[in-house]
Amino acid sequence: MTSKGPEEEHPSVTLFRQYLRIRTVQPKPDYGTNPTLSSILLNSHTDVVPVFKEHWSHDPFEAFKDSEGYIYARGAQDMKCVSIQYLEAVRRLKVEGHRFPRTIHMTFVPDEEVGGHQGMELFVQRPEFHALRAGFALDEGIANPTDAFTVFYSERSPWWVRVTSTGRPGHASRFMEDTAAEKLHKVVSSILAFREKEWQRLQSNPHLKEGAVTSVNLTKLEGGVAYNVVPATMSASFDFRVAPDVDFKAFEEQLQSWCQAAGEGVTLEFAQKWMHPRVTPTDDSNPWWAAFSRVCKDMNLTLEPEIMPAATDNRYIRAVGVPALGFSPMNRTPVLLHDHDERLHEAVFLRGVDIYTRLLPALASVPALPSDS
Ligand SMILES: CSCC[C@H](NC=O)C(=O)O
Ligand SMILES: [Zn+2]
């Protein structure tokens, strides 16, 4: 069987031959040009949140592109765009024959949208993760409707709290005292008053961004069996997002004291309680930041550094000591993650590939650091 000329070669065969040319020979496999240096980790999650199909203009899993160039799909912003941008940037750099001192790893992980407990939370504890020797990581950010790009250097900590109130049951025609409902109402009022205070603090200070204050929402109310039976138990569930500068011990004591102040038999339990907030420095003391921000400056990109209001896998990466930024290069894009009609313009997507194509060489060429040895 004769082989075809290179111009006719099947792309899979070309890819196979490129891979064979990389000298990954043990005991010193050539993963990067200087494997003694720590690596760059490009992380993305592969799962997406559910859809309410009836609220979408197009099938959310068809990736319909309209006449203007907007691509509609669940995951268009969060965060399948970024996964492909990483791959395309790395592909471009490989095709152009670039080599860098630091190895670039890409991880595509499951379960971020449900907390990463079966995904990144476990992975960072595995020997396979430590073998990557990550010195710096990139993970997801959020779109920015203006000309600027948001970059996240920390995250709020999710605390999911269920308050359970117990009290006297009885006939609902009577003026019962010490009921579960009235004590639960007191706790709900205390927590919603705190919410209002944080909201006002955010509103009144233009320098504060959403991630810098603590948010809370009442997300579930449970209890009761019949209109005319006063229940012995009722509960309320809250999704707190605690700002990284909060004194966690004092905050937990505050929650406990709101429960105690409501009366006897009011307790709280945590369904989720992240206790390891980390801040990746955004000044030139951090060489990774210096490289990242330098490229953005050279490309005339305006950066808005912020604290991520939600929780991403970056919290696990930072917690094991790897500095990390949350960055999804989407400017001039409405924030539609988890929303109906999530979409991304193809030009923004392609510009993102250009941005990573500039960022990765800079990050993978950061000179040896004390932490590398
Ligand atoms: C707190 S675990 C759930 C993680 C989820 N992450 C993305 O939306 C979030 O609600 O922030
Ligand atoms: Zn995401």
Ligand SMILES: [Zn+2]
């Ligand atoms: Zn998400």
